[in-house]
């Protein structure tokens with residue numbers, strides 16, 4: 001009986017391994033550096049892994065954004081780029097791909113996700129309105145605040161607890177959202193900003209039951225729901241795996257159903273959609289779409305290219321279709337879990353359950369002797385780089401920034417260092433190296449002293465801040 005099963009479904013039965021549903025036909029050499037070189041490079045970078053040169057990095061787990069390997073079909077698609085200023089054929093292919101995969105009516109292309117976040121924030125937020133969301137995302141909240149919105153976190157409490165094994169830690173706390181609506185009035189809510197596989201919570205999914213409840217509540221109050229669809233495909237995988245009634249549905253079906261409960265979405269195609277650059281905003285409301293389509297011309301480019309080359313839109317259209325293949329998603333998340341299993345065996349503290357795109361080390365428990373004022377997650381990213389040249393990123397107090405009203409640091413409960421796995425790029429052997437390095441840093445954890453911030457940019461400070469050793 002088991003011999004008829006495709007190997008890639010084996011892991012669901014707990015008996016067989018998954019494997020990548022591709023083979024490699026082009027390679028890019030990696031550079032291994034010496035401890036002295038890393039010491040020098042990190043000091044030059046102000047102890048901020050964002051400021052390292054990639055030539056000084058061995059295994060790059062900074063982000064899964066724009067770092068995917070494209071398929072041969074996507075590369076072939078680049079040659080089909082129609083670089084006409086207006087009416088590019090590739091735009092219509094992209095529009096069709098978004099409509100059929102995500103189900104929205106109208107599509108505005110943007111150069112990447114934050115271009116779409118800018119547009120939706122400008123057209124859908126009036127200054128002073130609240131924007132409730134299931135935890136913040138850095139660029140999303142920045143654009144909402146620049147448009148005069150006031151972000152309010154309505155995620156469930158379990159999301160802030162790295163040890164909670166809740167299967168859908170990205171869920172909205174419906175009672176909390178209801179209280180906000182009662183407190184401020186529906187007219188003072190711009191929209192609900194719902195994100196799939198919540199990045200800052202550790203790549204944690206939202207259930208179908210939750211999005212249905214959000215929809216029902218918002219319908220009663222005439223409030224719109226917009227989705228950050230950046231990692232919604234990965235979210236669909238978790239629904240298929242964990243939510244009763246969805247085991248027999250395809251990822252594509254689950255994605256369509258989830259999106260059908262929302263009024264539109266913004267997308268960083270640099271994640272799920274397997275391209276190096278690109279994004280879009282999709283809306284069902286014709287009037288809102290007209291406004292966004294008008295604004296895109298001001299900030300991104302004409303509404304049939306939105307800051308992208310025709311070839312980029314072609315690669316994105318193909319990437320959308322590839323991202324929905326079941327064996328792709330299973331292998332992608334399988335690799336993230338593989339790393340999580342190695343770290344669990346080594347006793348390293350990280351956010352449970354392992355999320356879709358990354359393992360998030362719990363810097364609070366890793367360095368219990370360091371307070372958030374000396375940036376434990378930033379320190380951990382620095383130590384990991386020094387040990388092996390593996391690049392990770394901070395998702396803690398530095399990323400959280402300051403409260404625009406009081407000027408104080410936001411002190412998030414989650415102080416995390418993210419090991420983000422690019423799609424289709426690294427092998428299992430690379431994951432072994434990463435796990436060994438994290439373990440080595442963990443063994444020396446008591447000697448870590450923390451960092452002091454010496455330069456702080458005004459916006460999205462984690463990208464460009466500089467630090468020194470304490």
Ligand SMILES: *Cc1c(COP(=O)(O)O)cnc(C)c1O
Pocket residue numbers: 065112113114115137139140195199228230231267268269270271278279
């Ligand atoms: C990356 C990301 C964005 C922003 O997209 P960019 O393409 O980086 O501009 C928005 N939301 C989430 C959840 C993301 O991960």
